[in-house]
Amino acid sequence: MKFNLSSIFSFSSDISSMKNELKTTISNFNKVLIEKDKSVKIEIKNFINNSLYLNISSDGFFRPHNALLQLKNVISKEFGKKHHLGIRNIKIDSYTIDFELEKKPLKDFTIPFAKLNVSGKQIKLILEDVSEDFLRRNYIDRMITLAKEKVANQYYEGKEEFWKLIWESDPKKHVWSKDPTEEMVKRGWLKQGPTKGKWFYRPQAAAILKAMEKIAIEEVLIPIGFQEIIESNIVPFDIWLKTGHLEGMPGEFYYISEPTSRDVEKWERFVDLTKITKEIDFDELKKNVSAPSAGICYAQCPVIYWSFKGTTISEKSLPILIYDKTAVSGRYESGGRHGIERVDEFHRIEPVYIGTRKQLLNLRDKFIDRYKHVFNNIFDIEWRMAWVTPWYIQQAGKLGDESTQDTGTIDFEAYMPYRGDRRSSEWLEFQNLSILGDKYISAFNIKAQKSELWSGCSGIGLERWVAAFLAQKGINPDNWPDGFKKYLKEIPKGIEFL
Amino acid sequence: MKFNLSSIFSFSSDISSMKNELKTTISNFNKVLIEKDKSVKIEIKNFINNSLYLNISSDGFFRPHNALLQLKNVISKEFGKKHHLGIRNIKIDSYTIDFELEKKPLKDFTIPFAKLNVSGKQIKLILEDVSEDFLRRNYIDRMITLAKEKVANQYYEGKEEFWKLIWESDPKKHVWSKDPTEEMVKRGWLKQGPTKGKWFYRPQAAAILKAMEKIAIEEVLIPIGFQEIIESNIVPFDIWLKTGHLEGMPGEFYYISEPTSRDVEKWERFVDLTKITKEIDFDELKKNVSAPSAGICYAQCPVIYWSFKGTTISEKSLPILIYDKTAVSGRYESGGRHGIERVDEFHRIEPVYIGTRKQLLNLRDKFIDRYKHVFNNIFDIEWRMAWVTPWYIQQAGKLGDESTQDTGTIDFEAYMPYRGDRRSSEWLEFQNLSILGDKYISAFNIKAQKSELWSGCSGIGLERWVAAFLAQKGINPDNWPDGFKKYLKEIPKGIEFL
Numbered sequence: 001m002k003f004n005l006s007s008i009f010s011f012s013s014d015i016s017s018m019k020n021e022l023k024t025t026i027s028n029f030n031k032v033l034i035e036k037d038k039s040v041k042i043e044i045k046n047f048i049n050n051s052l053y054l055n056i057s058s059d060g061f062f063r064p065h066n067a068l069l070q071l072k073n074v075i076s077k078e079f080g081k082k083h084h085l086g087i088r089n090i091k092i093d094s095y096t097i098d099f100e101l102e103k104k105p106l107k108d109f110t111i112p113f114a115k116l117n118v119s120g121k122q123i124k125l126i127l128e129d130v131s132e133d134f135l136r137r138n139y140i141d142r143m144i145t146l147a148k149e150k151v152a153n154q155y156y157e158g159k160e161e162f163w164k165l166i167w168e169s170d171p172k173k174h175v176w177s178k179d180p181t182e183e184m185v186k187r188g189w190l191k192q193g194p195t196k197g198k199w200f201y202r203p204q205a206a207a208i209l210k211a212m213e214k215i216a217i218e219e220v221l222i223p224i225g226f227q228e229i230i231e232s233n234i235v236p237f238d239i240w241l242k243t244g245h246l247e248g249m250p251g252e253f254y255y256i257s258e259p260t261s262r263d264v265e266k267w268e269r270f271v272d273l274t275k276i277t278k279e280i281d282f283d284e285l286k287k288n289v290s291a292p293s294a295g296i297c298y299a300q301c302p303v304i305y306w307s308f309k310g311t312t313i314s315e316k317s318l319p320i321l322i323y324d325k326t327a328v329s330g331r332y333e334s335g336g337r338h339g340i341e342r343v344d345e346f347h348r349i350e351p352v353y354i355g356t357r358k359q360l361l362n363l364r365d366k367f368i369d370r371y372k373h374v375f376n377n378i379f380d381i382e383w384r385m386a387w388v389t390p391w392y393i394q395q396a397g398k399l400g401d402e403s404t405q406d407t408g409t410i411d412f413e414a415y416m417p418y419r420g421d422r423r424s425s426e427w428l429e430f431q432n433l434s435i436l437g438d439k440y441i442s443a444f445n446i447k448a449q450k451s452e453l454w455s456g457c458s459g460i461g462l463e464r465w466v467a468a469f470l471a472q473k474g475i476n477p478d479n480w481p482d483g484f485k486k487y488l489k490e491i492p493k494g495i496e497f498l
Numbered sequence: 499m500k501f502n503l504s505s506i507f508s509f510s511s512d513i514s515s516m517k518n519e520l521k522t523t524i525s526n527f528n529k530v531l532i533e534k535d536k537s538v539k540i541e542i543k544n545f546i547n548n549s550l551y552l553n554i555s556s557d558g559f560f561r562p563h564n565a566l567l568q569l570k571n572v573i574s575k576e577f578g579k580k581h582h583l584g585i586r587n588i589k590i591d592s593y594t595i596d597f598e599l600e601k602k603p604l605k606d607f608t609i610p611f612a613k614l615n616v617s618g619k620q621i622k623l624i625l626e627d628v629s630e631d632f633l634r635r636n637y638i639d640r641m642i643t644l645a646k647e648k649v650a651n652q653y654y655e656g657k658e659e660f661w662k663l664i665w666e667s668d669p670k671k672h673v674w675s676k677d678p679t680e681e682m683v684k685r686g687w688l689k690q691g692p693t694k695g696k697w698f699y700r701p702q703a704a705a706i707l708k709a710m711e712k713i714a715i716e717e718v719l720i721p722i723g724f725q726e727i728i729e730s731n732i733v734p735f736d737i738w739l740k741t742g743h744l745e746g747m748p749g750e751f752y753y754i755s756e757p758t759s760r761d762v763e764k765w766e767r768f769v770d771l772t773k774i775t776k777e778i779d780f781d782e783l784k785k786n787v788s789a790p791s792a793g794i795c796y797a798q799c800p801v802i803y804w805s806f807k808g809t810t811i812s813e814k815s816l817p818i819l820i821y822d823k824t825a826v827s828g829r830y831e832s833g834g835r836h837g838i839e840r841v842d843e844f845h846r847i848e849p850v851y852i853g854t855r856k857q858l859l860n861l862r863d864k865f866i867d868r869y870k871h872v873f874n875n876i877f878d879i880e881w882r883m884a885w886v887t888p889w890y891i892q893q894a895g896k897l898g899d900e901s902t903q904d905t906g907t908i909d910f911e912a913y914m915p916y917r918g919d920r921r922s923s924e925w926l927e928f929q930n931l932s933i934l935g936d937k938y939i940s941a942f943n944i945k946a947q948k949s950e951l952w953s954g955c956s957g958i959g960l961e962r963w964v965a966a967f968l969a970q971k972g973i974n975p976d977n978w979p980d981g982f983k984k985y986l987k988e989i990p991k992g993i994e995f996l
Contacts, residue, residue: 110766110767110770111770111774112767112770112771112774113774137775138776139774139775142773142774142775142776143774145773146770146773146774191805193729193730193732194730194732194733194734194736194737194801194804195730195732195734195792198730198732199728199730200727200728200729200730200801200805201727201728201729202727202805203725203726203727203820205728206725206726206727206728207726209728210726210728227701227704227990227992228701228704228705228708229698229699229700229701229704230697230698230699230703230704230707230708230845231691231698231699232691232692232693232696232697232698232843233731233794233826233828233843234691234692234693234696234752234794234828234843235692236692236693237778238692239692241772241776241777241778246772246778247769247772247773250757250765250768250769250772250783250786251757251759251760251761251762251764251765251786252757252760253757254732254754254755254756255754255755255756255757255787256752256753256754256755256794257752257753257754257755257790258752258753258830259748259749259750259751259753259830259832261749261832262749262750262830262831262832262833263749264749266749267748267749268608269608269610270748271745271748272608272609272610272644273610274739274744274745274748275640275643275644275745276609276610276611276637276640276641276644277635277637277640278640278739279739280735280739280744282789285748285789285790286789288748288749289753289790291780291783291784292755292783292787294693296731296732296754296794303692303698306692307689307698307700311995312995312996313993313994313995313996314993314994314995314996316994317993317994317995320993322701322993326826326845327826328731328824328825328826330731330732332756332757332760333760334757334759334760335760345730345731345732347728347824449996492725494725495811495812495815495818495820496811496812496814496815497809497810497811497812497815498810498811498812498947
């Protein structure tokens with residue numbers, strides 16, 4: 001990696017008489033830097049009136065812009081006292097960074113704040129409009145990382161996702177091969193919601209979903225020792241900045257804006273127009289609503305991690321086992337919606353666990369036991385488990401293999417007879433189980449008294465449980481296994497329409 | 499009420515030769531109108547080249563703009579065929595409406611689309627920039643209504659709200675006079691949420707809130723025969739237009755916007771900037787997020803009514819008794835937040851009932867019985883019931899009195915020892931019970947096989963139940979009544995921090 005920075009210091013007065021003194025200071029400063037990184041080289045290019053022309057280069061770890069900012073301090077301190085000389089302004093003439101990519105880019109790409117020259121695996125970032133303030137921010141290394149990541153992703157795109165079977169049940173006989181959502185809609189148990197990808201569960205469908213909730217809590221979470229917490233449904237951007245969700249899937253959020261004011265007078269014209277026209281005046285609305293600053297819960301774990309931010313957890317509280325089942329999740333799906341299994345709004349119980357590596361590996365076994373119990377003994381369905389690689393690991397280019405499977409995700413997939421043959425059709429991911437290492441632990445600066453902490457979660461999507469169960473077992477309780485009937489014997493009567 | 503409209507019809511060619519014919523047609527048309535409303539008078543003011551100058555006045559129910567639009571059709575039909583003459587354009591020169599208010603305005607006010615001249619109780623609306631299209635929309639009568647309403651509200655402002663005691667418990671001894679929220683926060687049972695007016699319930703506080711949920715369902719809703727439904731948390735504007743919420747409290751919503759696209763390329767620059775700067779670029783975000791089109795659930799009943807929109811309910815399904823406990827409510831509070839009892843986000847069970855007047859009055863008695871049972875036998879708290887007037891009745895200027903109390907709201911209020919003396923301090927409204935007549939039934943066009951339908955709801959705010967109970971009974975389970983201990987014997991251990 002080779003950095004080259006040309007810059008001009010503008011001083012408060014003419015520096016012609018101080019040339020030698022400046023040369024000495026800069027040369028001494030360079031010597032100090034060389035002790036840290038022998039590649040840093042500061043060259044004086046010219047002195048003209050008030051201006052000092054510098055070039056700083058490096059091909060080690062020490063960045064020229066950091067050298068420049070430190071040099072400014074050194075000169076200001078030394079020459080300020082002695083000669084009442086100050087640095088008025090730093091102008092960046094050019095700043096280029098040359099480095100080699102692991103592989104040749106497959107197509108053009110862009111990086112904000114820079115032009116790119118690419119030749120084979122060689123890349124040159126030519127920074128644009130760089131101010132002193134820009135240099136102070138920690139942008140430059142992130143720009144380099146982003147360039148590498150973009151090229152790595154070009155190679156990753158189109159690759160098959162990592163998927164490795166762990167376990168599968170025997171094939172089962174299924175009572176039907178209909179789409180349970182369609183059948184429930186036909187019977188009026190379920191109704192399309194008022195906006196896209198949402199549902200209104202009438203008493204019959206609600207009873208099934210709530211039975212799933214009860215099973216998850218009584219057969220999985222309570223036996224393992226989980227306690228309920230209640231979190232907010234509204235997630236501010238600062239939490240998603242920490243978890244990486246805002247850079248991961250900004251196109252999938254439902255965004256939330258607050259009113260700029262509750263003042264009735266400020267809203268008077270909007271109210272008057274609404275009363276007269278019975279329509280929304282969006283221009284008037286915009287005046288009274290601020291920019292989005294939050295989103296609807298996407299997954300519950302970020303807010304749970306936030307609740308531990310900066311804390312030190314007592315050793316005897318480990319592993320922490322808590323779950324939220326109150327926040328409702330929203331994901332903007334645009335296309336690809338289907339039935340209750342692929343929706344914009346869904347109901348998930350999210351257990352989160354924080355503990356030592358050993359505690360979490362042990363917990364994973366317990367979870368698998370309990371899930372097997374539910375899916376085999378209570379649902380009696382055809383399903384399988386596989387190692388998969390979740391997005392944040394995919395993005396980092398770290399494909400899962402056996403050696404990294406201390407952390408990672410297990411997907412639980414169910415055969416959906418309505419989709420066709422069990423071998424060729426797509427199975428439904430209806431449950432997952434992840435151990436995430438210290439990713440979120442370190443993002444939120446969570447500590448234990450002594451131990452190194454890891455964390456994980458295992459989202460229980462109730463709609464997915466309903467879809468998997470009904471797709472195989474049908475909607476007639478007579479065909480349901482006894483284990484399930486203990487939780488729901490019959491479908492409530494519901495409301496009759498003419 | 500006196501309407502006066504001056505207008506010019508521009509024809510496709512010169513009408514000088516058709517003066518008499520036009521006069522006859524207009525005069526005949528006026529005769530037809532006079533049969534409906536004898537005050538409608540159409541006068542021809544002039545003929546110049548292609549233009550016909552008209553004046554239409556009325557002081558009855560028939561509006562001049564409707565006369566104008568009908569006249570356009572009559573002339574177009576008659577003269578189009580016969581003379582190949584069309585009306586190219588209608589220009590509105592002036593349109594004024596004079597009427598008398600019930601009372602003299604107390605201060606100036608405005609109405610969109612009009613200038614106002616007010617003199618005592620007399621008011622003149624002078625319409626501005628009126629197009630044919632404007633006349634076609636049903637705005638003018640709503641503007642008149644709005645003017646009357648605004649003046650009526652000027653008299654209403656500052657008036658005390660209607661409040662009439664129905665029943666009160668004996669005074670009780672209270673175990674403490676502390677603010678339960680503060681005490682729970684001190685003990686780490688509860689933590690301020692990530693955004694204003696939200697809370698994070700750790701296991702201890704969550705257990706209390708969830709006990710309240712269980713009590714409400716098992717002691718109130720199931721005994722009365724309610725069934726659970728599950729509704730969406732996201733309410734589109736068209737529902738709030740129908741219920742009147744959008745004109746009632748637009749400054750209290752959390753607004754929701756969708757991404758304009760999920761396309762990764764469209765979001766690439768936003769993602770790049772977020773990765774480099776670790777901040778939100780709001781300009782870039784705005785490009786990818788559409789205008790708000792919905793809000794977070796404010797109360798659950800609007801979506802429940804929507805689910806019955808346009809249906810005819812079988813007589814034997816009446817009364818309909820359903821509740822939602824899944825949607826989380828958001829209300830932007832700006833100021834006045836306090837503890838868990840006045841918040842921006844809360845958890846409410848909302849039973850909605852639809853049936854005949856008689857069924858609903860009977861149901862109200864059942865509710866009161868069950869609530870009395872809970873508040874006296876399970877909570878053992880000091881509380882009272884009062885008739886109050888909810889906002890939508892206030893707005894319509896219909897104050898509650900004994901004669902209108904078939905419809906109306908009962909508030910349940912609890913003494914909060916931490917607020918001071920029981921006589922002078924403000925009690926907490928911790929429950930309500932409303933019968934709303936046919937307001938929402940007709941807004942959503944809901945019908946029964948035979949009966950006239952009414953509806954109502956009775957929001958059970960779980961945070962309010964917790965606040966009322968703990969304020970009187972404290973947070974030490976030893977001091978809790980046996981009835982409550984049946985639902986929650988002890989506080990869970992929770993997590994220890996250093």
